[in-house]
Amino acid sequence: MDIVVEGRFLIDGELKQMAVGIEDGKIATMGKLVRGGDERLEFTSGIITPGFIDPHVHFREPGMTAKEDFGSGTMSALFGGVTCVLDMPNTNPPTTDIRTLSDKKASIRRKAHVDYGLFAALTPNMDVNRLAPHVAGFKLFMGSTTGNILMNDDNEIGYLMGDIARSGKVLSVHAEDDDMILRDREESNWDHLRNRPVEAEHNAVRRLSRYRGMRINICHVTDAATAEMAKANGFTTEVTLHHMMFAAENVEGTEYKVNPPIRDLRTRDALCRSVEAGNITMFGSDHAPHTQTDKMQEYATAPGGMIGVETTIPILMNWAMHGRFPLPLLERMGCSNPASVFSLNKGRIKVGMDADLVFFDTKNVTRIDPDALHSKAGHTAYAGTEAIFPDTVMLRGNIQIQDGEYCGSATGVDTVDHPRD
Ligand code: NCD
Ligand code: ZN
Ligand code: ZN
Numbered sequence: 001m002d003i004v005v006e007g008r009f010l011i012d013g014e015l016k017q018m019a020v021g022i023e024d025g026k027i028a029t030m031g032k033l034v035r036g037g038d039e040r041l042e043f044t045s046g047i048i049t050p051g052f053i054d055p056h057v058h059f060r061e062p063g064m065t066a067k068e069d070f071g072s073g074t075m076s077a078l079f080g081g082v083t084c085v086l087d088m089p090n091t092n093p094p095t096t097d098i099r100t101l102s103d104k105k106a107s108i109r110r111k112a113h114v115d116y117g118l119f120a121a122l123t124p125n126m127d128v129n130r131l132a133p134h135v136a137g138f139k140l141f142m143g144s145t146t147g148n149i150l151m152n153d154d155n156e157i158g159y160l161m162g163d164i165a166r167s168g169k170v171l172s173v174h175a176e177d178d179d180m181i182l183r184d185r186e187e188s189n190w191d192h193l194r195n196r197p198v199e200a201e202h203n204a205v206r207r208l209s210r211y212r213g214m215r216i217n218i219c220h221v222t223d224a225a226t227a228e229m230a231k232a233n234g235f236t237t238e239v240t241l242h243h244m245m246f247a248a249e250n251v252e253g254t255e256y257k258v259n260p261p262i263r264d265l266r267t268r269d270a271l272c273r274s275v276e277a278g279n280i281t282m283f284g285s286d287h288a289p290h291t292q293t294d295k296m297q298e299y300a301t302a303p304g305g306m307i308g309v310e311t312t313i314p315i316l317m318n319w320a321m322h323g324r325f326p327l328p329l330l331e332r333m334g335c336s337n338p339a340s341v342f343s344l345n346k347g348r349i350k351v352g353m354d355a356d357l358v359f360f361d362t363k364n365v366t367r368i369d370p371d372a373l374h375s376k377a378g379h380t381a382y383a384g385t386e387a388i389f390p391d392t393v394m395l396r397g398n399i400q401i402q403d404g405e406y407c408g409s410a411t412g413v414d415t416v417d418h419p420r421d
């Protein structure tokens with residue numbers, strides 16, 4: 001046994017005092033008592049969870065690395081208790097074919113502090129079959145947003161769907177029907193909301209309903225009705241913390257400019273109830289960093305996007321510890337559901353799984369300090385928000401953070417190219 005960890009583990013929604021033995025990066029044994037171990041780690045308070053999985057980040061490599069790069073993005077993830085990220089293809093150039101995909105893989109290799117998978121974006125007539133074995137999933141942008149890889153035509157989409165279904169890969173969708181997005185001049189978050197009505201989201205999902213039963217994942221759902229429609233079609237869903245926390249009535253400025261937009265209070269509250277009722281599959285931070293300078297432009301021209309990979313889980317963990325969010329649901333939406341949706345050998349404390357473990361000292365509540373975060377963005381909507389950051393983070397048995405300090409190396413691997421049985 002390489003390492004034995006003892007403490008209170010979150011296992012299938014329950015906290016259990018256990019010992020977990022790790023060998024070759026995987027959980028090898030679990031029990032009341034596990035003998036041996038070259039190293040032993042004992043946590044006498046707090047809780048140990050599976051590493052969290054964020055199925056939606058924009059780490060901006062290649063081409064937009066002033067906003068973020070794979071090193072800073074994955075370092076942020078690690079400090080947020082996230083040990084696996086799935087990275088979006090709206091980079092420069094966008095990831096749309098084997099050439100841009102292998103260039104991206106070469107450029108990020110040995111920079112990652114957590115494991116990762118990459119999406120390829122759908123473009124007309126793309127070679128789905130050629131790309132499928134090398135990606136975590138495919139991404140479809142039905143609404144305009146950062147990057148220019150919009151594809152909102154039913155025939156163009158339909159042309160690729162057979163191959164996508166046969167590939168067995170998930171299709172994650174930015175579901176806002178671009179034909180329903182208005183281009184009126186925007187000066188505030190209310191204007192942005194008026195330009196991108198919730199009906200655009202409904203209609204995009206309605207148009208996808210002909211692909212009922214396919215592995216379609218609706219990103220950043222902002223409305224309870226969208227969640228229900230998606231569920232009725234057998235689609236999985238993601239929700240962001242910003243759509244659960246913020247409402248247009250209470251926020252101001254480009255810090256909160258994001259696609260889809262921050263909704264009004266009523267929509268926000270109904271979304272939160274829908275999440276608590278178990279209607280949404282996963283948390284996806286939609287970590288979309290832009291520099292302070294990008295965001296300081298006037299509202300109309302400032303880019304949309306908010307950071308979140310480092311703060312989503314710590315804020316939710318604080319909610320869970322204050323009884324504001326069920327811990328078992330946090331585990332499902334943050335760990336086991338994304339693992340099963342994207343077929344990752346992660347997300348559960350179980351023999352045979354990757355030994356990605358996160359220890360939270362649950363009494364250590366702090367307030368988020370933008371300067372202490374690891375994203376290049378350097379600004380956040382969550383400044384001052386209470387959070388419980390991880391104390392120790394282990395990636396496949398390697399301690400990457402201990403006592404809140406980075407002590408690891410860039411050992412993250414692509415979950416598709418490095419299958420480990
Ligand atoms: C994202 C970005 O900046 O890459 N922006 C955003 O407002 N969410 C793109 C996206 O997910 O739509
Ligand atoms: Zn999006
Ligand atoms: Zn509607």
Ligand code: ZN
Binds near residue numbers: 058
């Ligand atoms: Zn996104």
